[in-house]
Amino acid sequence: MSDEFNLVNDLAESRAQVYGAYADFFSGNGSSGFAGNWSELVRYQTGVEALLEMTSGPAPEPLPEPIVMDRLYARLFQGVGERTVPLCASAYTGEHRMMCGADCRRLLDAYRAFGFLPSEADAPFADSLGVELAFMSLLAQMKAPAGKQREFLTACLIPLASTVAHELQGLETGAVGDVLAMLLRTMKSDGMLLERADAC
DSSP states (O other): OOHHHHHHHHTHHHHHHHHHHHHHHHTTSOSHHHHHHHHHHHHHHHHHHHHTTOOOOOOOOOOOOHHHHHHHHHHHHSSOSSSOOOOBGGGOOSTTOOOOSHHHHHHHHHHHHTTOOOOTTTGGGTTBHHHHHHHHHHHHHHTOOHHHHHHHIIIIIHHHHHHHHHHHTTSOOHHHHHHHHHHHHHHHHHHHHHHHHHTO
């Protein structure tokens, strides 16, 4: 068994916690718990990048007070600002966007295959960034095959998070932009880790 495969399994709980923290944040549950975990998320990411011998990005700033984060989040994603950026894949069509339909059915099939059911409140938003991150957390915790985890990450999560990042361009994102940038870094390195494990 390869070191990369063992590393994916050894990091399963940490990976699940990281994805779970991001899921909680991008589900709009408030940022107080997330802000308290921010330094650990940054430390985890820096460690994984070192293990993969990747060049680390710049260290992000500490997050502002949770109330400031919650206001930023509401302004960007919950219809409080002048322009709302959707966090659901089904909201996007066009050149830099994606369309739901068959993709949504495949997503729900993937959830069912691993016994994942979004909460009743989240069920209408099964293709939201928060729900997809929660599913990735479950896959990591279950130690699902690396290929299945990587497939979900590259086919669903990374495209959605990248589209959200694209939609945020030109808006004042503040620390929420830093959180999304760190999530994208985390998913990139996790994809590399899973790819190496899957190749074994």
